Amino acid sequence: MTNSSTFRLPSRPLGRSSSDVRSAHVIVVGNEKGGAGKSTLAMHLAIALIRMGRTVGAIDLDLRQRTFGRYLSNRARWSEKHGVSLPSPEEGLLAPSVARDLDTAEAEENERFAENVSDLKTRCDYIIVDAPGSDTHYSRLAHSVADTIITPVNDSFVDFDLLAEIDPDTFEVGRPSIYSELVWECRKRKAQQYKTSIDWVVMRNRMTMLDARNKRRVGEGLKTLSQRIGFRLAPGFAERVIYRELFPLGLTLLDLTEDGSTVPFTMSHVAARQELRDLLIVLKLPGLEGEAIPF
Template sequence: MAHIIVVGNEKGGAGKSTVSMHVATALARLGFRVGTLDLDLRQRTMGRYAENRRKHLTEIGIDLPGPNHAELPEIDAATLAPGENIHDLRLSRAVTDLQASSDFILIDCPGSHTRLSQVAHSMADTLLTPMNDSFVDFDLLAHIDNDSEKILGPSVYSEMVWGARQLRAQAGLRPIDWIVVRNRLGAQQMVNKMKMERALERLSKRIGFRVAPGFSERVIFRELFPRGLTLLDLKDVGVKQLNISNVAARQELRDLIKALHLPGVEVRF
């Protein structure tokens, strides 16, 4: 069975699709078969990223390792059995179709609560939750007091993950390995940054997730999207010399892949 990675966070702007495409492409470059799905049916950022990649590589005439992106199948509502949910069926069929041809299936969720996202979380072997280094994003995980020191209780997204864990336990499936990815980090070691680090450390022990390093805020990520490229593709498309920022970004990706502890994955890039 393919190992399912879900990238989820009920807030936009955390860099989910950038993380999704880079993780998927990194795994493909390590020789794994990777299938991807985009559950944001309105914005389709991950889907657009994959389309941009196919188009650009065709235009420049090269073939690079990458994920096999699939769309959710259309289903005639008239064929549904009594009580059957059309969103559940679309997702389960898409995952089933990818299973035979994939070692990993990565599912990119929308930045809001939807039925598709909720079901996808219950399928996750590994759950990645990218979040900006901000207490605005932290509030999605837990409520805190005015001094940002005391955790008052879990918030909506943590409760949804807890529900997904309960469903998996009832089905006899292995527990979700939940990893919160500190993303879009600023370069300076500010007081807010240190407060966030302490708060995440306390919360991780309370509700059961690991913390992993993500990507710093860099212009390169905005420049790569229109061509569907990742940091790992730059030399293959003619960039002879990576600048210091790009080298540092590649190291961040390497550190993230190592931190995920995915089965059978040994980082070699």
């Protein structure tokens, strides 16, 4: 798809565990656009896995906005205020390099990222990385070591343009766009280095209930593109006000029956939980085969 020099991916393996240490499955929630619901997805996936008895590490790579990190901080404050011990992932923290020289800065960030991931791998079954809605060196590093990449996209050709060009007259899918090229390069490099693949899952997120023509066209385009460049399509989360209400509390849909929660549990929330269960089934994460989902 593209020349590998374009991406400046690390030339050596990162975040590899020694043979006597567990090998955590790295899940990167990423695209290069904001507002697709990455942090909400990362948080719900982390809590779901913990409630299934797994240990989870969390890394927020949006070092400026830190939505995922602030979500976790809100959760800790809510737990302390209400005297409730809510399950939470172990957070790994990264800082950007302040070096002016690009090569020096990237070398420093390579080392910091490798140490962070390797440390979490000693204690976690899964590591969930929330990538920023932009192209950064840390984001590229995360994609290069991912085992699973989940890309949430809204039913919009603005989001679709992140994955591929679209003909404005015929709506036919054209060449892959920048983010698809990045994932393609990461998959190729991982296959060469480790003889393993990256499972790429594109998730249609914030789905509207209306059967709009634009929604159908985006769906048809994603199906065509998935066959061309090899990602799997997964059901996403419907557009619900509850996700915005839960963020300042630090809660997820799986916490609404906890003591102290004042959010009424409704049939809409039951349906939302089912969407989360459906996503977990489609992801086919290792270690969860055949296991009942307890929520």
